[in-house]
Amino acid sequence: MRTALVIGTGLIGTSIALALSGRGVRVYLEDHDPTQARTAASLGAGTDRSPEGPVDLAVVAVPPAHIPATVAEAQRRDGRGRARGYLDVGSVKGGPRREIEALGCDLSTYLGTHPMAGRETSGPLAATADLFEGRPWVLTPTSETDTEVLNLALELVSLCRAVPVVMDADAHDRAVALVSHTPQLLSSLVAARLEGADETAVRLCGQGIRDVTRIAASDPGMWIDILSANPGPVADVLAAVAEDLAETVSSLRALQSADDAKRTDGAAGIEGVLRRGNSGRARIPGKHGQAPTAYETVAVLISDRPGELARIFADAGHAGVNVEDVRIEHATGQQAGHVQLMVEPSAAPVLSAALRERGWAIRQQ
Ligand SMILES: NC(=O)c1ccc[n+]([C@@H]2O[C@H](COP(=O)([O-])OP(=O)(O)OC[C@H]3O[C@@H](n4cnc5c(N)ncnc54)[C@H](O)[C@@H]3O)[C@@H](O)[C@H]2O)c1
Ligand SMILES: O=C(O)C(=O)C[C@]1(C(=O)O)C=C[C@@H](O)C=C1
Structure with a gap:
């Protein structure tokens, strides 16, 4: 894929655009609120100028109620459409697909998808290029879907470092x-x-x-x-x-x-x-969709000042320990908290000893 158009440059659209731009795809950004597209462009997600001709893939990342009309408009623009393939990333798949069909859209170039990653915050400023890494990304092809469009979707998922999962829209x-x-x-x-x-x-x-x-x-x-x-x-x-x-x-x-x-x-x-x-x-899958893993937690007291987290991760790295997951527990009314480092059980004593040696206070779990 060489070019993509992202319509709706909020949290999800801009995160996709950042991942694609970072991997060499020329990304065009569009939003019904031009300041959102401009903000996404200023973050390095692409350009907010319009593409001159059809792009390889159009990604519709607008709220679910606006998806059918947006797909229909993009497919019909200038009589030739704005892209070779169209996909949406809405959180619901069955109803919007039926509406897209009712609007008379070309179902061969449209594919409904849903990345299972997000955040509780919206808008381009909350976007990150790594939002989808290791997360399931549902694709809902039907017998009508062109292989070329499915392949473009698989390429998108791979460029975002996500894991494709094929499902029926209603089962999804x-x-x-x-x-x-x-x-x-x-x-x-x-x-x-x-x-x-x-x-x-x-x-x-x-x-x-x-x-x-x-x-x-x-x-x-x-x-x-x-x-x-x-x-x-x-x-x-x-x-x-x-x-x-x-x-x-x-x-x-x-x-x-x-x-x-x-x-x-x-x-x-x-x-x-x-x-x-x-x-x-x-039963909830572990990191990158693997079987759930029981990690051991090493809780370290940190003060709330610049560089503390960087220092603790560097010290864990020097000890040769891979931090599998991390959480921060903030202490009420104090400029301090505990950072919980989740590691393989065999690495926990090694990490505790190494951090103690470097002056960190470890809380017993
Ligand atoms: N937030 C999540 O956790 C999450 C995760 C996966 C999928 N999704 C889906 O992704 C889509 C976008 O969600 P988001 O969280 O990025 O929302 P968001 O509010 O951050 O962004 C939506 C953007 O779409 C724009 N927009 C609205 N109507 C438009 C239209 N008709 N044409 C062009 N732009 C339009 C808005 O101005 C806004 O910038 C939704 O369909 C949502 O269901 C969300
Ligand atoms: O982590 C979160 O903030 C989310 O809730 C993301 C979440 C989810 O439920 O997993 C929310 C809605 C989206 O459709 C996909 C992902």
Whole structure:
């Protein structure tokens, strides 16, 4: 692929454009808000001038409700279309595809796709070239899809260092209802309990609630669009969660009972939920889609000043230890926090000893 047109230069469009530009593709940037395209261009994602003729691939990265009309307009521009192939990156696939078909689009040059990577922030300034590295990128070809367009999509996925996954559009929508759309709502529901909560309670927020509510900071406008395009499958999963919730409430009420037998049942109910949670969590794939790996955490106290993280990673590198994952736990009301370095279990004692030797304070886990 030599040229690409990205329509919609927000978080996802600009991240794709940065990855493509970084690998030598000439990228044209377009947005209905020209300041977004200009910002993306200033970040090095490409040019905000219009291409003179058709490009190899047009990537439509606008909100789901605008995808069908945007694909149709791009295919029809100047009677010859703006590209050899068109793909969208929307979070829902079945409904938009049916609308694209209803608009009379050419289905041979269109392919619906969905990169399973994102963030809770929007816009070009939140974009990064490595957003998709090692992440699944769903492709939903049908018997009508041209091989050339599928190959262009595979090349795009490979240039973004993602992992292609081929799925049927409706199966995709049921899967993301489970692994993305319901989690978004549950995160929002937990965070919503804090809205009117007492300040004394809110001040106690620790890492657990921060983990559970990170995506509650997402843009409501984008999510209304996503959920409106996939309401049935999300309602099905949420209804199953609601049944579990009702049972969990009963178990907790039983635990309040004076009757021993009821308390035993209540404890068994709660234990059941927690254990099912353990086994569901254990199924989440590890880095780069590999089997889940149990890493050991080395927690190091760091102060909040420039260069601390760089220094700790350099010291881990000198010790010959590969840091597999990292998290930062900020201490309330202090200019300090703990950086949690996740490493292979055999590397944990080596890393702890090396960091202690270099003066770092290690917290026992
Ligand atoms: N945010 C995520 O985590 C994520 C992950 C994967 C896929 N997606 C999908 O990617 C798409 C873009 O999401 P985002 O997070 O980058 O949103 P964003 O809000 O950061 O960017 C969307 C951009 O599209 C522009 N736009 C809106 N309507 C347009 C139109 N008709 N023509 C041209 N430009 C238009 C907006 O001005 C904005 O710059 C959505 O379809 C979303 O479902 C999002
Ligand atoms: O990490 C996040 O912030 C996300 O929620 C990204 C996430 C997801 O649920 O995995 C959100 C919606 C997109 O359609 C794809 C990715």
